[in-house]
Amino acid sequence: MYCKECGSMIPDDSKFCPTCGAKFEAAPAAPSTPTGPKKPFPIKLAVIGGVALAALIAIICIANNISRTINLNKFVTVEAAGYDGYGTAAVTIDWDAIDEKYGDKIKLTSKGKKEAKDEGYTEIIKKYSGTEILKLAVDVNLDKNKKLSNDDVINYKWDVEDDISDYLTIKVKYKDGDYKVTGLEKVAKFDPFADVTVTFDGVSPDGSANIIYEGSDFSSWDFSCDKSYGLKNGDTVKVTVNVYDLASYAEQYGKLPADTTKEYTVSGLPEYVKSFDSLTEDFLNYHKKEIEDQISAYAARSYDNTSSLTDLKYVGYIMNVAKDENNSRYNRLHLIFSGNVSNTENKFRPATVYFPIQLSNILVSGGEITADRSSDIEGHSNLDGSGYSTRGYVNPYTCYASLTEEYRADYNNVSGDGFEVYAERKDILSFNDLSIDFRNAQYVYAGEIIDNYARSDWDYNYYGYEVSDVNGLGEYLLVAKNQGSDFSKNNKYYVVVKATISSKSGKFDPKPIYYVISYDGLYKLPTGEILITNTQGLKLGKTNINGWGYSKGFTDPAEMYKEIIASNKDLYTYEMTDALKAFGE
Numbered sequence: 001m002y003c004k005e006c007g008s009m010i011p012d013d014s015k016f017c018p019t020c021g022a023k024f025e026a027a028p029a030a031p032s033t034p035t036g037p038k039k040p041f042p043i044k045l046a047v048i049g050g051v052a053l054a055a056l057i058a059i060i061c062i063a064n065n066i067s068r069t070i071n072l073n074k075f076v077t078v079e080a081a082g083y084d085g086y087g088t089a090a091v092t093i094d095w096d097a098i099d100e101k102y103g104d105k106i107k108l109t110s111k112g113k114k115e116a117k118d119e120g121y122t123e124i125i126k127k128y129s130g131t132e133i134l135k136l137a138v139d140v141n142l143d144k145n146k147k148l149s150n151d152d153v154i155n156y157k158w159d160v161e162d163d164i165s166d167y168l169t170i171k172v173k174y175k176d177g178d179y180k181v182t183g184l185e186k187v188a189k190f191d192p193f194a195d196v197t198v199t200f201d202g203v204s205p206d207g208s209a210n211i212i213y214e215g216s217d218f219s220s221w222d223f224s225c226d227k228s229y230g231l232k233n234g235d236t237v238k239v240t241v242n243v244y245d246l247a248s249y250a251e252q253y254g255k256l257p258a259d260t261t262k263e264y265t266v267s268g269l270p271e272y273v274k275s276f277d278s279l280t281e282d283f284l285n286y287h288k289k290e291i292e293d294q295i296s297a298y299a300a301r302s303y304d305n306t307s308s309l310t311d312l313k314y315v316g317y318i319m320n321v322a323k324d325e326n327n328s329r330y331n332r333l334h335l336i337f338s339g340n341v342s343n344t345e346n347k348f349r350p351a352t353v354y355f356p357i358q359l360s361n362i363l364v365s366g367g368e369i370t371a372d373r374s375s376d377i378e379g380h381s382n383l384d385g386s387g388y389s390t391r392g393y394v395n396p397y398t399c400y401a402s403l404t405e406e407y408r409a410d411y412n413n414v415s416g417d418g419f420e421v422y423a424e425r426k427d428i429l430s431f432n433d434l435s436i437d438f439r440n441a442q443y444v445y446a447g448e449i450i451d452n453y454a455r456s457d458w459d460y461n462y463y464g465y466e467v468s469d470v471n472g473l474g475e476y477l478l479v480a481k482n483q484g485s486d487f488s489k490n491n492k493y494y495v496v497v498k499a500t501i502s503s504k505s506g507k508f509d510p511k512p513i514y515y516v517i518s519y520d521g522l523y524k525l526p527t528g529e530i531l532i533t534n535t536q537g538l539k540l541g542k543t544n545i546n547g548w549g550y551s552k553g554f555t556d557p558a559e560m561y562k563e564i565i566a567s568n569k570d571l572y573t574y575e576m577t578d579a580l581k582a583f584g585e
Helices: 042-065 095-105 110-118 130-136 245-251 282-303 396-407 420-423 434-454 459-461 556-566 579-584
Strands: 069-071 076-083 088-093 138-142 153-160 172-175 175-181 188-190 194-203 208-213 221-227 236-241 256-258 259-266 307-323 329-341 349-366 368-373 378-381 389-391 411-416 465-480 489-504 513-526 531-540 542-544 549-551 571-578
Touching: 076 153, 076 175, 088 138, 095 130, 130 138, 194 236, 194 378, 208 221, 221 579, 245 256, 282 307, 282 329, 282 368, 282 389, 307 349, 307 420, 329 571, 349 396, 378 531, 378 571, 396 411, 396 420, 396 531, 411 420, 434 465, 434 489, 434 513, 434 531, 459 465, 459 549, 465 579, 513 556, 556 579, 571 579
Parallel strands: 069 172, 188 256
Antiparallel strands: 076 088, 138 153, 153 175, 194 208, 221 236, 236 259, 307 329, 307 411, 329 349, 349 368, 378 389, 465 489, 465 571, 489 513, 513 531, 542 549
């Protein structure tokens, strides 16, 4: 017989359906067969009748089985909505329709009930309908559901438990499918950057970007830049309008930005001048004239009436260009002038002084070159060991070193217009490096210094000292064991002059005195000219004359040797002319 609940074939004497668990009452007794003569069916008919019965049973079973198989594809719906290019799609299953058609046929099988009982879910399962239990085992998903355009084809795919029929009195069939998107609304596009201006400030390569928005759809805060600092001309920056959900924006405003990013090229930033050749004649001539006036004004303000500066002229440049273009002091240009500084009262020997003035922050923008010019002359020098000094350098080697050595680690140094000759120097290491003419000239100069001293010194005038028999005696040359960038310490040169000091009034007998003229830092130009960093003049020695006044110089030559040579042996090697060896070697 067949179960009246689920249609399954079961034994005739069953009290419960083994498939759905339905309970059966005992069947009533069959009516008795009337007695009388029988009229048997022909075999052929009986056979046909048997076949017809089997076919009928098969048809019933097939029809019953079909009625218990759910074609899920008939209950799935895919819908798309929104704006073309930004549409969204959703896939749904019509569970209400499934429940209406199949709900009374969806029950737990004996296996399903047993497993629910074994897992302790019997009471929970009773709260769910068959359709609700089936819903837990069936899902369907789209491969794409956002940013859709008309005519896009999207796919849906089923996710169904494989053994549904083991637990429910129902079967399912399904097939993955696709859906062509249509009906999305066309949305108007607008240029969000039409009212955007990007400006660039600062100096290349350390410029910055600023975004200015003057429209009504956004604010300046809605725009961002991928790189706002450390910019140089030619760089590109990408500006983005920050609309995070275009679909929502379209829904709210009925329009969309045509693009959300736009690139801008950095331009118009002033750039550091990288070479002297990049400077124009107009720029150089202007600053040369200004610097010449600046040096002349300095001398007029600072020199006394006995000192003067003449023959001022441009003699070259030194330019420092930073190795790292991000250096905040990228370039420095030192324009150098020389002039003759002298004193009408011969307080110091006439000297050629080199006056550098620095230009920094040299920028070019739109063909125009600008720079910051220092108000100070670089360097400071004493004049000939006197009490006089001046801004600038009396030694061009010292000038060159001061304007390059300090910057060598971070800058490339270039010199030109004649000053490049001082890029290389020849150190004075022995008497052989000094010409006879130079040495003889220093004796002549020593005589002039001593004569001037004897005429102007207070003690000499007050006590009536006289100096006579002034003759050159010899020279000392000290060379530093460790040569450094402070040129004044690399060597020392001394000219010794022997004279006789006496008293005009005869207060003491005439006696020999040794005057020493000293120089610091001697160097030789490629032309052979000898340059002196500092002329110390007549400074060494202080001798008491017979208990009266004092005189510079030494009356004891052994003391002269001690002060010049013996006290410096740890730092210098030395050389002396023959006449001085009598006082110590």
